[in-house]
Amino acid sequence: MKILFLVSVLSAFNGISQNWQYLTPKLDTLSGKYGFTDTTNSFVIKPTFDEVRNFVSEYTSVRVDTLWGVIDQTGSYIFTPNFSKLSVVYRDHFIEDGKNMKFRSIKGNILYEYLFIPGPFDEMKDFQNDPEFATMQDSQLIIRIMQMYEGHAPCHYYEMNRIFNHVAIGTSKYGKMTIDFVLDNPQKVITWIKNDKKYETDFANGKIDCCGHGPVWYGE
Numbered sequence: 001m002k003i004l005f006l007v008s009v010l011s012a013f014n015g016i017s018q019n020w021q022y023l024t025p026k027l028d029t030l031s032g033k034y035g036f037t038d039t040t041n042s043f044v045i046k047p048t049f050d051e052v053r054n055f056v057s058e059y060t061s062v063r064v065d066t067l068w069g070v071i072d073q074t075g076s077y078i079f080t081p082n083f084s085k086l087s088v089v090y091r092d093h094f095i096e097d098g099k100n101m102k103f104r105s106i107k108g109n110i111l112y113e114y115l116f117i118p119g120p121f122d123e124m125k126d127f128q129n130d131p132e133f134a135t136m137q138d139s140q141l142i143i144r145i146m147q148m149y150e151g152h153a154p155c156h157y158y159e160m161n162r163i164f165n166h167v168a169i170g171t172s173k174y175g176k177m178t179i180d181f182v183l184d185n186p187q188k189v190i191t192w193i194k195n196d197k198k199y200e201t202d203f204a205n206g207k208i209d210c211c212g213h214g215p216v217w218y219g220e
Helices: 002-017 121-129 139-149 158-170 172-184 186-204
Strands: 024-028 033-037 043-049 059-064 067-072 077-083 093-097 101-105 110-114
Touching: 024 043, 043 059, 059 077, 093 158, 093 172, 110 186, 121 158, 121 172, 139 158, 158 172, 172 186
Parallel strands: none
Antiparallel strands: 024 033, 033 043, 059 067, 067 077, 093 101, 101 110
């Protein structure tokens, strides 16, 4: 009876330590790999990853060599590393970066696929002063591109929006903001993508120039 009680207590403790809210990324200096520790600073998910995102839900994205996958709070793979780059996983969804941006669910289906995924771009413009953004590998390059666009109407404005998508993919804060926006505004997202596809078609057919000058402007 005492043995069963002890097993139950240990199991309960392990369950708490594996709760995503208690998991913290940590670099193992011996292996040079990342894993996740619990509140005792002990590895509960072994350091086998080259890069990791924070847990902001029961799943997170991890990189092995050059490819990204998704694990759950036990360290088990939901998606083995097969993606070029992924955002945090939040509300059972994430953004995949590639030739097009893909907005995926944890079940694997793609809700939206386009050159960019519409997001709360006006609210994201303070990212240049955000400490989390400064940790991104390409943060200074992104700022430089933004400065080049400043004061000008960018041709093919979706390129600017792709920059915001890169910020959303690289940080927890803006990744969550974008996922919230897409899930909470489905009709606006569909309309935005539809209008921009129309813009691209009209440009390809010579109806408008590269900055949208012509019979109709399809920007937001």
